[in-house]
Amino acid sequence: MNTDAPTRQTAAAAALAPHAAGDPQVLTSITDEEILALTGDGMGFDLPWVTAREARAEGFSRDEARLSAARSLVARGLFAPESAVAALERREPVGDPEAWTPNILLTGIVARRMLVPLQIRADGPTVERVSIASMFVDHDGTVLQELVSPDGIHHFSMSDTAHAADVLRHRIDPGGHAAGSPVTDVVTGSYEQLEASDGIGPLLRGAEHRTRVRVTDRRDRLSPSVLVASGPGGVVVVQEAEDGELLEAVAASADQLEELALSLFTIAPQG
Structure with missing residues (x-):
C-alpha cells in the first residue's frame, strides 16, 4: 500500500466523521487477506482466519493470500495504482505512481485506527458471529467500530459515542x-x-x-x-x-x- 501520503490519510480519516451522525452507518466489510494486501503485515489488526490457517494448514502463505486479496480489491474498485487514484482525486501522485493505493474509504479506516487517541477492545465468547469488537474513539466523539468474525470478516461502521456504548453494553x-x-x-x-x-x-x-x-x-x-x-x-x-x-x-x-x-x-x- 502506498503510505507516502500522510496528509491524504489524515484527510481521509476526518472525512469519515459525517458518517457518525444519527444512526450508525455501515462503511464496508473486508477480509483478513484483504487487510494484509492493504497494510502489508496486518498493522495491528486482529487476523483470526489467517492465524488459524497458519497454525494448522501446511503450505499456507501470507504472500499468496496477500496477492490473491489484492486482485479482489482491484476487481472491486477499492485498490488502484497511485497514478490512477491521484487522477480520480484531482491531485498530483505522491511517491511511486505505480504503487498500489486504496480508495479514500479504506485509507480513512486504516488511518483512523492508527490516529485516534482511545481504543476499546472487547474479547469474549462468540456472540452473533462476532469474536472481537474494537472501537476507536476520536476527540469529536465519533467512533469507528470494527466487529471481527471468527472467520476473519471485518465489519466497519461509524457512530457517535452513545450508539457505540449501546453496542458495547449489548456485547457484554x-x-x-x-x-x-x-x-x-x-x-x-x-x-x-x-x-x-x-x-x-x-x-x-x-x-x-x-x-x-x-x-x-x-x-x-x-x-x-x-x-x-x-x-x-x-x-x-x-x-x-x-x-x-x-x-x-x-x-x-x-x-x-x-x-x-x-x-x-x-x-x-x-x-
Missing part, C-alpha cells in the same frame, strides 16, 4: 441480565476469593458470558481492563482495586451497566 450483557442484578456490596480479593464470596460468588459461577474490555489511551499507553460476567443471576463487574494487587467486584444494574459502558468512551484531558 447479550441476555439483558443486568436488569435482574441483586444489590451487593463491593467485594475485594483474588478471583478465587470473589468466586467463594456469598454475594458475588454465585453470580460469577453462574455466568454464561465473560467479556474482558480493555481501554487503551494511546497518549500515555495506559490499558486498564474490566471483566464483565453476565448470567441469569445478574451481571458482575470485576476490575483492579486501587492498590493494583487485588480485584474488586460488584453486581451492576441495567442503569449502572449503561453508565459504565458510556464512561469507557471518555477521553481524559491531558496536561
